[in-house]
Amino acid sequence: MNEDEFEKQVGNNDDFIEDIILSAGRNLSFEKRLKCLHQSDRIDQLYGCLRCTGFEERIGWLSNLQSYELFNEERRGFVSALNLYSIGEVGDRFEVSLIYPPxxxxxxxxxxxxxxxxxxxxxxxxxxxxxxxxxxxxxxx
Structure with a gap:
């Protein structure tokens, strides 16, 4: 995928990086933080990394991790999480979010x-x- 196709599907990468930096400081509005989360998920999907949401057992090798925040529908708020990116047994990529209390x-x-x-x-x-x-x-x- 070239840069123009990427920007069509995701948006301007420079704006996204700026939003991530601001989001880390929590200076963004609720809507902007939610938009950043959706945009981050779309980027992961474009690179073939699917989020595991069920309780299925998967075997993989941890390739990366990063701090993250998830939106909790029940509490209508954000919770701290750690995204664990893995490569599966057949070469597929997946991510799991581990929620942790502050x-x-x-x-x-x-x-x-x-x-x-x-x-x-x-x-x-x-x-x-x-x-x-x-x-x-x-x-x-």
Whole structure:
């Protein structure tokens, strides 16, 4: 497929790359983010990479991965996901999206970890899926 045919089916590639960069910063409107997702799916289909949505077992070799967001119809919102691109046993290409909950780390003063953990788990028990106490090393110092 040449570049003109690609632009006819997908649109201007420069605009698409710009949209992806903005989408990562979440500066896009709801409609624009949804349009980017549909455009990304069309590009994957043009390159022969089909999205697996069922629960069928497939064997393949992981060839690439990238962060992604999916639209959740039930909640009418976006969820974080990881797209796993694979090459199947017969040379076919497919992708699987793995949804994961957002997370963040909180740094505490030494010796106060358990106090902060207890406070956060008590204060936000109904808003968070889980709390974990994890030791990390700050490589910046």
């Amino acid at each position: 997370y963040f780390y909180v740094e505490t003063k030494l010796g106060r970890e358990k106090d902060v953990y207890a406070y956060l788990s008590k204060r936000y028990h109904n808003r968070c899926l889980s709390f974990d106490l994890i030791a990390k090393e700050d490589l910046g110092n």
